[in-house]
Amino acid sequence: MSRHDRPTSRRDFLREGVRSLVNAGFGGLFERLERVGELLERGEPKPAPLFPLLSCETTAFHKLLESGALTLESLPHTLRELDIQGVSLHTRHLPSLHPRTLEPLRELFTRYGVAITGLMVSEPLQIQDEANLSRKMDECVECLQAAYTLGAPLVRFHLGGSGNEREDDTHLLERAGLFLQRLLPEARRRQIRITLENRDGVAHRAENLVSLIRGTDSRWVGACLDFGNAPAERIYETCRQLAPYAFHVHAKSHAFDARGEETQLEYGRLLSHLRLAGYSGALSIEYMGEGDPIEGVRKTRDLIRRYWRAY
Secondary structure, X not given: OOHHHOOOOHHHHHHHHHHHHHHHHHOHHHHHHHHHHHHHHXXXXXXOOOOOOEEEEHHHHHHHHHHOOOOOOOHHHHHHHOOOOEEEEEHHHOOOOOHHHHXXXXXXXXXXXXXXXXXXXXXXXXXOOHHHHHHHHHHHHHHHHHHHHHOOOEEEEXXXXXXXXXXXXXXXXXXXXXXXXXXXXXXXXXXXEEEEEOOOEHHHOHHHHHHHHHHOOOOOEEEEEEOOOOOHHHXXXXXXXXXXXXXXXXXXXXXXXXXXXXXXXOHHHHHHHHHHOOOOOEEEEEEOOOOOHXXXXXXXXXXXXXXXXXX
16 A cells, blocks of 8 residues: 555544535634644643632631631641532732742642642732833742642732723733733643633723633633622623633622522522533632631532532
8 A cells, every 4th residue: 555545544534624614615613623633733731620619719718817716737627627629729828839838738738638729819910010010920920830839720810900990991901911922821831721800900891801811812811700899780791701711710708698698699690600601610619708707608608509519
């Protein structure tokens, strides 16, 4: 059998099929599919897998951690008692981002069977301060490396900005997009996803986050959807818009009525948007109310499971 007569491989068969569809006028979608196939063939890195489990933000325990009533070392035991399988660590609660600090912490949570679902960066990027961004780049790379050391699949940043809803965000979005493009190679190298939270500044509009995500690379850049970070009249529309792009969710809660429902948020409605979008990341509890934080986390856990038993 000559070189020209050898059997067609499965890969060649699929490639030729895609090209035939493109030539037949299907363009767009199939060109992108072919591009994805080429990237996979070249062995480009894939993002770390997400953890589809119930998690908790360390900010939910901030008062206990600040007072010393709870420590990072005792937190895995507390989470096990609460039947919560994951934790999202905030940089404000870490004494250092040095591997000597983070590696024992990762081993401790692993020993208790608690997955580290994300690293939340406390300080905003302040994307409007152009002179400050070069220093911020170094800090962001350090956070990506810290997430890699912890075994976390993602880092959460928030962009900052003026917070003026009437201001034209175009120039800030362009600056944020350029910053993300510079940061992406560092994220890919470590297989860490970048998430942007819907909160103050340039991220106050869900459309802005969607624009940034779609303008960079939605395999690596996604939303950290916070239930409580939208005006009351836009909570559910924000959730609907960001759910398809969400890598991480902050299940915010403040208070509960006699039926165990959150008094400000319709959890059934919020979780239905996530389910319809096929969300498969962590639901991370962020109780921010008064009273005992552990009891607040427990009530939020029960509320989530009422409407989404998979967690």
